[in-house]
Amino acid sequence: MKTKKLTLNKNTRMNFVTYGVVIVAYVILQTMVTTGSISSSLKGMLVPICAYVVMAVSLNLTVGVLGELSLGHAGFMSVGAFTGVTAALALQGVVASGPLRLLIGMAVGAVFAAIAGVLIGIPVLRLKGDYLAIVTLAFGEIIKSLINNLYVGVDGSGLHFSILTNKMAMDEIGRIIINGPMGITTIEKLSTFTAGFLLVMVTLIIVFNLVNSRSGRAFMAIRDNRIAAESVGLNVVKYRLMAFVTSAALAGAAGTLFAMNYSTIIANKFDFNTSILILVFVVLGGLGNMLGSIIAAAALTILPEMLRSLQDYRMLIYAIILILVMLVTNNAQLKSLFSRIIPHKKEAADNE
Amino acid sequence: MTFLNYLLSGISLGSIYAIIALGYTMVYGIAKMLNFAHGDVIMVGAYICFFAVSRYHLPPVVGVLAAMAVCTVLGIVVERLAYKPLRAAPSLAVLITAIGVSYFLQNGAQLLWTPNPKVFSSVVGTGRLALFGGQLTVSYVTITTIVSCIVIMIALTWFTGNTKMGKAMRACSEDKGAAQLMGINVNSTISVTFAIGSALAAIAGVLLCSAYPTLVPTTGSMPGIKAFTAAVFGGIGSIPGAFVGGLLLGMIEIFAKAYISTQLSDAVVFAVLIVVLLVKPAGLLGKKVSEKV
């Protein structure tokens, strides 16, 4: 818990550094995009990186700040993606402006993911540790299974829903939006890097303000000693739920952003492996360290693409890098070895 | 009769989950880590046995022993290289490392053995036992799995309860620091735990592929997750809990498919899991640890 040792002042400074890094990165990349000096490969990854950054920061709120292991974060992303895209598609004829539809989609995604967060949060937060983790895992699997069997269509009279079968009573202008396991295949690609950047900024503002508020201090008190927190009169359930639902809502918005970047999205995309991937970002970036999450999310999204020249060995090398990074950053001996090799790391270590 | 047939299928599937869950729970109980690479060790065990039996035509017993030997070595090596350096690190760091190991094993297996599915030939033959004039049939694989599962469970319970090493394991499980002060070599105890867990994984792999004979590099991952669920269901860290959890999970899965919906069976299984954990927050047979104030 690195942030814990820092004074409040340093904390605020760190937050501004984080905003700064994000803004500078955006300006540089956006300039590269407009001048055309960016590779298609990197350009194509900008929006997913933004989505993963939001996912990582929001999960860090649950795992790093609240101290609860969640293995089902992709489930909220899924809820957000499917509800948000459905809303954006259903409004195709009604709202003319693309960015506005995207915004509505993200808002709808966030609201539905928040509702899912409340529904799952009330039972889940009665549990602790690995039991809580397994319930979030179960939740992710349930969402995946349900959406794989969900059919949604839209026609003149509104939305139609159906479970298990694609037969819906729709009039002739009706079209299917969510088609069970085929997911949504008619997405308009509304997401842009700017939209992604704005969502990242909004997420950071929400998370930093929450963490630095009275509630945020309550989250950390609960994380560090739940019983002590309870005994000084903190409403543990309320605060845990607050963090959990905020995290879910942000994940929902990220889901919409992510889905609207592709022409197609399927429920199986948001499986256990995606939840784990986001957890990897959080742990690698450092628990409670938002800037770390941002950088880890970006770096680990780009890394497999960089390794393409290794062909078949790509994912093997990726796995080895992952293991080595975990070992180097968490083992005291290796850490000191590294700081001896690279002298300036030493001051960095002293800063901690 | 249909019901009894479903029940038998459930027990058969459940006993495989149980045998995997036993390995999970052993490692969790002592090392306090969720070893997400366990499912992939199962896959390696199944491949070794496959090559021994189908390629080199060795007797099945040799195949199983070879699988156990290779997996034990693999378990110890992985533990030494990847987990031991993180003994003092936060548990999440170890969890992520385990995921890295899981990716490594899957991709390594794919490079070594190609992604093409292999058909595993059962180590106990494909015969079946007919009961009630053939209305009810039980395959030898099911019988073998259930018997091995019970034998392993009893052996593990005895081992942890009565041997010196077993007692050391329990001591480590309670309190590593105190165990060390009492002269127990915590590192070697954990290594032994990994060795046992991995040998169990090899047996689980052979039995899993004997019952469901398609073998690919990702064979272990889903049963691994299901078995992890089963271990938590029964109370993670508890040996009888893993057995009960595995059996129940298998039966719920089969009954959900049979009587509710094959499409939504996974949703039903996980929903039942959530409900059970709400009623029994530490799993069915888990120890309720009173909190230190």
Next chain:
Amino acid sequence: MKNTKKLISFIMVVTMILALCSVSALADGEAFKLGGTGPLTGGAAIYGNAAANGAQIAVDEINAEGGIQFELKYEDDTHDAEKAVNAYNALKDWGMQLSLGSVTSAPANATSAENFADRIFALTPSASAPTVIDGKDNVFQMCFLDYPTQGGASAQYISSMGLAEKVGIIWKNDEDYSTGLRNSFVDTAAELGLEIVAETTFAAGNDTDFSVQLTEMQNAGAELVFLPMYYQPASLILSQAAAMGYTPKWFGVDGMDGILTMEGFDPALAEGVMLLTPFNADSEDPATVAFVEKYQELYGETPNQFAADAYDCVYAYKQALEAAGATPDMTNEELNDLMIEQFTTMTFDGLTGTGMTWDETGAVSKGAHGCVIENGAYVGLD
């Protein structure tokens, strides 16, 4: 904050390398740059590798002849739409002029939209969903469309041959390939008055135990079971049914091809299985024999239809490029227009069919052959 610094320096390096990559990707103007994405790793790797290998054989043959030269590059998409778009962009940076699309349907839905937007012509070997080509004038398929063609054709075949009156279906309900085939089968069966007595499903994490599905089939008295799925789960279904002593007629689809070449598979289990498939590795057609031999020599296994489809794709490109008089120094837009013109007018003979033609939507028209497995080999059904 130490991790943070390390990560910052890391990402800087990454960005620089990627920036460098973009500069070096220039077409050399001697060979057509042909790119494709497919699952080369992960659970679906068998399909991607087969397609990449098949295409490579065709490219090597064509380059050896002199004349038109190809440079082939396959990138890994791990059967995921997001990774497929990344792979596609990497190919674009490489300078791809013509595309082999994606091997599997879900990634192909994503990449074909990119192909359409970037005006890079695509001919996918095996992504069979209608949504892949729907509304995209420059995306063509080498395989036939599952839904309208194959599922319906199977129902028609069963009905016209009087194979069974009571039919059961087991399908994979979280996969578009399987779901699409099942939907069209059910629709056609309803029109033809074929009675579907039982339908059960399975899903990705749940595809090992089929006892419930098979018991339901048996209890419902299904005389024939339709299996719209790839051969891996199908092999499990066949072995579990045999163990149960349940022996209906089995009817498969093109994804079933490959079942006989699984290492360790007992062909007796597949005895009598019928399937519609455009490619048959046991065919005596000399081109097929030569292809199968070469494939076995290079990759040590028998090619499946994915390999054959990809092989055909490269040859179809060769024919179209020759007919159009295209040269490798043309831009992707020029090639795109030429290819649309050629593919909608040409007739192509390949391993997976003769007299193939394409309509403007990009769908191929070719015959599917009914086959039955007898003594571990395909025998044509008529």
